Amino acid sequence: MQFQNTRAFAQEMDARDPLKKYKDEFIFPQVNGKPVIYFTGNSLGLQPRSARKYVDEIMEDWAEMAVEGHFYARKPWWDYHERFAAPLGRIVGAKPSEVTVMNTLTVNLHLLMVSFYRPTPKRYKILCEAKAFPSDQYMLESQVKFHGFDPADAIVEVEKREGEHHIRTEDVISRIKEAGDKLALVLIGGVNYYTGQVFDVEAITRAGHQAGALVGWDLAHAAGNVKLQLHDWKVDFAAWCSYKYMNSGPGNASGAFVHEKHHNNKDLPRFAGWWGHNKERRFLMEPGFDPVRGADGWQVSNLPVLSLAPYLASVEMFDEVGMDALIRKRDQLTAYLEFVLEQVDEDTEGEFEIITPKQPEERACQLSVFLHGQGRALFDYLMKNGVITDWREPNVIRLAPAPFYCSFEDMYEFGQILKNGINQKT
Numbered sequence: 001m002q003f004q005n006t007r008a009f010a011q012e013m014d015a016r017d018p019l020k021k022y023k024d025e026f027i028f029p030q031v032n033g034k035p036v037i038y039f040t041g042n043s044l045g046l047q048p049r050s051a052r053k054y055v056d057e058i059m060e061d062w063a064e065m066a067v068e069g070h071f072y073a074r075k076p077w078w079d080y081h082e083r084f085a086a087p088l089g090r091i092v093g094a095k096p097s098e099v100t101v102m103n104t105l106t107v108n109l110h111l112l113m114v115s116f117y118r119p120t121p122k123r124y125k126i127l128c129e130a131k132a133f134p135s136d137q138y139m140l141e142s143q144v145k146f147h148g149f150d151p152a153d154a155i156v157e158v159e160k161r162e163g164e165h166h167i168r169t170e171d172v173i174s175r176i177k178e179a180g181d182k183l184a185l186v187l188i189g190g191v192n193y194y195t196g197q198v199f200d201v202e203a204i205t206r207a208g209h210q211a212g213a214l215v216g217w218d219l220a221h222a223a224g225n226v227k228l229q230l231h232d233w234k235v236d237f238a239a240w241c242s243y244k245y246m247n248s249g250p251g252n253a254s255g256a257f258v259h260e261k262h263h264n265n266k267d268l269p270r271f272a273g274w275w276g277h278n279k280e281r282r283f284l285m286e287p288g289f290d291p292v293r294g295a296d297g298w299q300v301s302n303l304p305v306l307s308l309a310p311y312l313a314s315v316e317m318f319d320e321v322g323m324d325a326l327i328r329k330r331d332q333l334t335a336y337l338e339f340v341l342e343q344v345d346e347d348t349e350g351e352f353e354i355i356t357p358k359q360p361e362e363r364a365c366q367l368s369v370f371l372h373g374q375g376r377a378l379f380d381y382l383m384k385n386g387v388i389t390d391w392r393e394p395n396v397i398r399l400a401p402a403p404f405y406c407s408f409e410d411m412y413e414f415g416q417i418l419k420n421g422i423n424q425k426t
């Protein structure tokens with residue numbers, strides 16, 4: 001399609017957008033009396049209007065029923081999390097039994113590593129991407145140390161090549177082969193938080209398995225953003241936070257995936273708690289942990305249903321729309337944003353550079369822009385003028401036009417504000 005950098009063209013695209021009604025389903029902060037252009041759905045998604053109703057329902061049931069709400073609330077609390085299994089499974093390409101919600105992301109990765117990082121003196125290495133999100137770096141280091149290994153030896157980081165912005169899949173695979181029978185685990189972020197690069201989950205998972213390792217994924221930036229087939233790709237485990245593209249609210253509960261091939265292995269070590277225990281016998285309060293067959297068997301505590309409520313509101317919206325429709329809009333919107341950026345760049349002579357891959361299969365809903373010129377001052381200008389983006393050292397702004405609530409006109413408008421910002425030499 002031939003894009004045009006005009007308001008009329010952007011409005012025409014919006015008029016034809018089958019998801020256009022969803023913009024009104026979210027609450028936008030205001031700057032200068034106008035709803036913002038919101039680019040930080042990769043950090044904290046906007047609040048769905050339906051979220052409050054889901055929270056209020058629990059508050060009311062709690063007031064009216066107190067403890068009885070566990071079994072008699074409109075959506076009983078004791079198995080509230082089970083409402084997520086089917087729709088979340090559709091979002092990440094998993095069977096309902098393979099997904100659960102619990103805890104928060106880093107905590108879940110730790111819990112899953114208790115089961116799936118079982119190093120031996122011979123096979124103990126973990127392969128990850130260089131410059132992974134810091135929490136993952138700390139998590140991996142602490143896990144390796146916990147098992148008595150030296151992170152400098154046990155952690156293999158795959159770097160990008162000199163002069164390139166992304167890590168090549170072929171380099172990940174060749175490092176996996178090189179680590180060979182020393183490799184215990186591959187654990188990578190499905191979408192790199194900084195560059196927006198989407199990794200080839202299927203090919204990397206296959207390569208990890210061929211080397212005899214297990215493969216897990218941090219899907220913080222991938223869940224609700226990228227088409228995933230975790231079951232078919234035979235991923236061993238994964239976890240994601242829900243507050244980014246999944247719009248569940250600040251710091252909210254994480255999703256977790258455990259492939260069904262591991263479900264019947266009761267001997268897998270795990271840190272257990274009563275909520276992972278056989279559902280039928282849970283309230284008999286008897287000794288002897290008998291894990292639920294499925295991802296629910298990794299649960300530890302009873303669920304914080306008040307915080308799950310907005311997550312459920314959002315997951316139900318995802319289910320209504322479906323990942324395929326979201327991804328179709330995501331690709332058009334990201335391509336239009338790229339076009340607008342290129343137009344502004346032409347007009348303003350190399351003030352910035354997009355460091356996210358150009359190939360559609362290697363990117364999703366994020367363009368990271370390296371600002372060569374005014375850097376921080378330009379970022380401040382954008383924020384003051386109603387463009388909410390974020391700043392990552394040393395000079396990067398990340399723009400994530402979430403397809404649920406960003407419009408083509410937002411992209412056009414952003415281009416105008418950016419151009420003004422550069423021209424004003426703030």
Ligand SMILES: Cc1ncc(COP(=O)(O)O)c(C=O)c1O
Binds near residue numbers: 105135189220241251
């Ligand atoms: C890729 C990635 N991994 C891990 C985390 C940490 O998440 P949490 O604080 O929910 O554990 C984040 C948070 O933004 C992230 O982006």
